[in-house]
Amino acid sequence: MNHIFHEHTTGFTTEPPHLYGRWRRDPLLRVTTGLRKTWFPFWAALERLHPLPADDGLLTLEIVGREVVAQDENVIALTFAATDRSVLPEWHPGAHLDLNLPSGRMRSYSLCGDPGDRRTYRIAVRRIPGGGGGSIEVHDTLSVGDTVTIRGPRNAFPVALPGFGSAAPRLRFIAAGIGITPILPMLAMADRFGVEWSMIYSGRSADSIPFIDELARYRDKVTVRTDDVDGLPSMDELVGPTTRRPHGETDLAIYCCGPVVMLEALRTHLVGRGDIELHYERFSPPPIVNGTEFEVVLNSTGERLTVPADQSVLTAIRAVRPDAPYSCQQGFCGACKMHSTAGEVDHRDGLLTEPEREAGYFLPCVSRCHSPELSVDA
Template identity: 45%
Template sequence: MTRTPRPPRPVPPPDLQGRGRPDRFLTGLQRFSAAYIKLTLTRSPRPGADGERPTDLVVTAREQLADDVVALRLADPDRRQLAPWQPGAHLDLDLPSGRRRQYSLCGDPADRYAYRIAVRLIPDGGGGSAEVHRELTEGTRVRIAGPRNAFPFAGDTKVLLIAGGIGITPILPMAYEAAWRGADFHLVHTGRTRDSLPLAAETARLARRHPGRVELRSDDVEGMSSAADLLARAPEGAAVYACGPSPMLDALRAAFPQSPATALHFERFTQAPITGGKPFTLRLRDGRELDVPADRSALDVLRDADPATPYSCRQGFCGVCKVRVLAGKADHRDRRLTEAQRTDGEMLVCVSRADEGACLDLDL
């Protein structure tokens, strides 16, 4: 029998993406988050720490997890405690070139003296991953902001966790949290080849401690898995958390209504497809007019004109690509700016647009 999900409802925090069907997550997230943060702060005071203020850390260890994946351990050079974090959180890294990129925390939240991230090299990406692999050696100082959480884990009692490739980075801490809480959980880590799956040692350790709850599926060993097959592993009434390539996430969303789960929460590593886009124009201070097609973002067009245009998440929540609109009405599609900021003319060009045929004068 096909189940029809209700229309999506806003879920705090505003950056969370998911599908809306009745579940305890949607009604209890705020209460849980408030209690969890209060408990964390009570157990682990953080003298002088501020999770929202950039902090200079140093790379204290570097580990090659796979041919194209490197893990970094970041610590305060004065060995001070770092701000606490919850599974699903990420850091903003200001790289030596001036680029800002976001990477999920994949270490132990109980370790208050170090953050751990894992970065996969993307040869045809925007250069951030290549810079991490090339420049961030042991002893390198790097400025961070965060941790911030746009993909929170609510401690559901029944959980299916699905990770595609490097998508294991936010998912693995969720698995450890679910195990610690005694939840009915199942973790599936998928990838093209078994050797390419990062964090394999940690995943294997979790599998030994919790037999039957951790599953590796690679195309070269088990063959490709369909989204329906993956979702069939969900216990009745479970919440699903997924992170990985956009095609995988899109397939999971399409197959979700027929699954036994009641909620799907996910995080993308790449820009979401543009839906309902209309062509419009950007006008720069020097008089240039740039046409934005229906299937491209304003950020893409601006980067064609100036490759140094700053950006990071490409999903409307980090704020790095913020510009000021001097004239014209923006169609705001971000989940970060306040109404006051929008009224003041601010716009995130990675996701926000304008009406068909309209022109936005930018302070660029």
């Protein structure tokens, strides 16, 4: 099909003749033309076109629920609703939203409520005293009745069920601590569809594990173990029983969320197991692969910062600019986006478009540099 636009060149200035030659100008078309020339200008004067408001992707929500969901009281669940209680955008298990905090910080949190409830969103936040301050701000400043702005939901950790997009006949869920948040709605969906699944849930102690009461309804499908009683789980314990299948057949799909150390150990353990799918999400920066040392020049002050081979540009900049924005630290939220004016960026994100990259934008949380130094507007 030809999609090239060609300007219309028809030279008609009056109506064509009647189909059977009875009139020089077709009377029906003359009436239609007259209506068009009078009605549309008249209606346009009454109904002026108004520009639509710009959609910045932000939603303003009200906190309608706040609940402590771990016995040590370090994890709280916040429930949001639209200020007018209208229907919220749809989401699916594994999705997260970006929460804009009063201080200007933005943090990403997994949705851990019921995807079928279109009136509310729920997240859970663990208080981390030595973190970047976002969790402390959530715990200390956000209360029922407050309003916040969010962006999303977005999904970087989707789940495919057996028979509904996955070739695996069964699922295994692995969660550690606050890593339960994206897994919770996955369990509900797997249970609702009647697929075969099991889960292992680990944490430092029973007091520190959130949503333990909510998981009780799944009975023996969920195994809870704590480090202080059971010790650290082995990789075989995390994966559970498996059956080696012929080459090309999948036995198990694993969905895992937890600390980087556990994820990397699990990845190493499953090397060569083509019969097991591994899907995971981490709440901390990924390890840097093939990193080299380079320098970053801050255009605003001329400061020169050394970025070690095992450190991100974002970490180096935050050492001298603690207020530098960031959120996921994994290259998918875009909160830390910066502009470079010199140097060759090694882009390692999956978010920015080619025009954005060509314009000099990059994500300092994951991007590296192919040149000895990189100049940035910061």
